[in-house]
Amino acid sequence: MSDTLFTRTERSHMAPQWQSARDMLDKLTGDATFVEVFAQAPQLLEFVMQQFYVKVFFGGTVQQRYKQLARLKLSLIHGCRTCNKQNVPGALEAGFTQAQIDALSDGNLGAFAPLEQAVIEYAEQIALSNMDGQMSAALFERLRAGFSEAQILELGTAMAVISGIAKLSFVLGLVERESYCPFAAGDASAAAAA
Secondary structure (H helix, E strand, O other): OOOOOOOOOOHHHHHHHHHHHHHHHHHHHHHHHHHHOOOOHHHHHHHHHHHHHHHHHOOOHHHHHHHHHHHHHHHHHOEEEEHHHHHHHHHHHHOOOOHHHHHHHOHHHHHHHHHHHHHHHHHHHHHHHHHHHHHOOHHHHHOOOOOHHHHHHHHHHHHHHHHHHHHHHHHOOOOOOOOOOOOHHHHHHHHHHH
8 A cells, every 4th residue: 555644535535436436446456545645635536537537548539549558658667556557457458468568568569560669659758757758750750650640649648647647646655666666766765854
């Protein structure tokens, strides 16, 4: 379970829609800290769950396959264990195989079609740890082979929001981190300062 300074809202004190969101997150990851903390600010939880996830991530015009692939690549790069626990099943549900997921973890892009490879590279450019990320003309052309410009913007916006929520979740202690998480150094300095 995540170690946060924030107060967790008990399930019985949540609105029914957030109880089901909490239960789903707990079932997928074994850790519902994100929903339990954000239930204190229902308008923000509404924004994340309904306005972003329902309307943009699970809605929009970009196929789920590509959004799930991008989200999993980001959580693997960022080292978010809680995210990986929910994103692997999402990628499997979107039609990726376990062998492809393993290849993604190992950086082997040969298991993916050209457009999927372009989505993976796009995620690598947006990742929080890539301070020099940019859209090259070559990547843009590879993405344009399968997406409209509006869809490239939609996919990028989804990845940007996911990355921002991941960073906030790391800062607030709302998620578990993988041992390789590039943002884990903050834990040691915070413990030393306490």
